[in-house]
Amino acid sequence: MTMRLSAITTVVCVAIAGWLGGCGYSNGSSDGYHWSSLYRQDVQTVHVPIFKNMTFNRGMEFALTKAVINKLEAETPYKVASADTADTVLEGEIGDIQMTYLSQDPKTALPQEKLMTVSINFLWKDLRNGKVLAQRRGFLQAVTYYPTLGEGQFVGSQDAVEKLAQGIVHELQADW
Numbered sequence: 001m002t003m004r005l006s007a008i009t010t011v012v013c014v015a016i017a018g019w020l021g022g023c024g025y026s027n028g029s030s031d032g033y034h035w036s037s038l039y040r041q042d043v044q045t046v047h048v049p050i051f052k053n054m055t056f057n058r059g060m061e062f063a064l065t066k067a068v069i070n071k072l073e074a075e076t077p078y079k080v081a082s083a084d085t086a087d088t089v090l091e092g093e094i095g096d097i098q099m100t101y102l103s104q105d106p107k108t109a110l111p112q113e114k115l116m117t118v119s120i121n122f123l124w125k126d127l128r129n130g131k132v133l134a135q136r137r138g139f140l141q142a143v144t145y146y147p148t149l150g151e152g153q154f155v156g157s158q159d160a161v162e163k164l165a166q167g168i169v170h171e172l173q174a175d176w
Contacts, residue, residue: 092122
């Protein structure tokens, strides 16, 4: 019984240590451990103009911009502001959208599973001093959808937009 209790205690201690290590809890050089944000402390506001769209898939730029704004407001300490009052600007463009058939019905040759790959470029710049805070070119997101289950291209593009927005917001985290 004592051996089992010791094993459970060890597992709980390892789990707590792993949880604390991944939550912004870090060891400072002289102050010991302290909590810190995953995001930059010197930025409070972000302006997000409508993403440019270099493809023939119209409307995706509006959905992506809205999704990025929603993720910024929900998951970061940053507030979205107008261009004249913001500390920073997050600009981007949709560069390429590719559709690939992953599988098709052997009898009818209708697509059963499709892959949508979206490539974007974005730049996050400090408007106060012109410094580039983050920049990514060829930032990719691939999603699958199933036309035979009634999922059209709209479903694939919405899924891609949500995942791209999540990825962009993660890229805005401060350097460790």
